[in-house]
Amino acid sequence: MNSPGAQLETPQSKQESIHTGSSFLNQCCSDSDTHVNPGSAVTTAWTGPSSDVALPGTVSHPHLLTIQPEMVDLLNMGFQCPSQPTQCQLTYPNFFLGPQFSQYHLLSGPAPAPPDSSCQSSVSASWFTEEPILYSMMLGDQQNPIAVDQQFQEEQTEVPSHINQHVLCNVSGGGQAALVNPCEPGPVFLAVESAYRDEGLTQGKGVKLLGTSSQYHQTVYPLSEGRDQTVSMKHQATGITGIRKPCHCTRSQCVKLYCECFASGVMCSNCDCSNCRNNAEHVMNRQEAIKIAGGTSRKVKGCNCKRSGCLKNYCECFEANIMCTSSCRCVGCGNYDDSSQMRNKEKTVNMTDKGPASVITPAVVEAVCNNLLAQAEEAEREAPSPTQAEHMVLDEFGQCLSQIVKAMFKNNTF
């Protein structure tokens, strides 16, 4: 049995967020310039956290660029950036970035620079074409360009040596980084891990990433001491990103959804797999497998746990730090609101602060947003009329609110 009602949570691990999570939060929840238009090509427009917002392990981004629809090249799925962007974020095609099964993939496609533009970065959709892409650009360190030791672009075999690596594009949580010269077409892909190793990054403070699956280590890597401390408005290298875990596939050849890399739409890199075909050397095999897997890609459909009580990482929901929903078909579920204390215990969360803020945390807000977005998606599919769809979403919101209130009373925050 799964738990009824909305999924809410207050794991402090999420409160200790982070670049990707707070970005998402800002995208969907802040009262900044957020526009949620499911179905539109570009739905992200936000101003991001103010410069005085500094979460642990993060560097604030006072210069965030709002991507306007007119900036988007729909044909090439690229977007125009000013010559000195500090951060762009693009979500495509639907604004839904569920933390549970997000598959961030950035396949590059060198887009021809438009004649009247000096700068363009190109993004093509993940092979899970309905999956979101979070494309994040940050100014890198111009004086200390990142060493490119590997790139993932399928069609390119060599890293252009001429590229002026002063923009670091991070596919959040994807384990891939892309170096983009705003005035060169197309990003250059490389392993985040190696990039950050070469950049002298040190492991972060165990800050959780939102939107991760088992695909990713839930650790971020802020820039090493002395660098992030010197970030300025002019010089914002922020190395917050996720590191993709290497897979250990032995039989699937990494071209089945068993393989986390493949399932996430990324090629294997630094993995410990055998007979891997999920790499640039087996493009044809990979494409074929993608074609086959495309129709059965992982989707948000809830877990089906029977023995773990949804309180271990076997459970997709638990692992993704979200609660089970009515979409789940789990047995003996302990991953719902009443078990939040257990969840918190499992996650070694210690909620010590008092007051409503200890309940309505960024994580909770995010969870609500996720719920509402998921519900909106479901309503879009199933509701016979827009009015009923609206009701479905509002009902979900009501349940979320009621759980928040419940949690407040539980925590004696009144």
Added chain:
DNA sequence: GAGTTTGAAACT
């Protein structure tokens, strides 16, 4: 590190 458990994916 080896063996076991678990649940999703794949198969029948």
Added chain:
DNA sequence: CAGTTTCAAACTC
């Protein structure tokens, strides 16, 4: 669609 098998990650010792 349901049951079974395969698979790789999570977990335990």
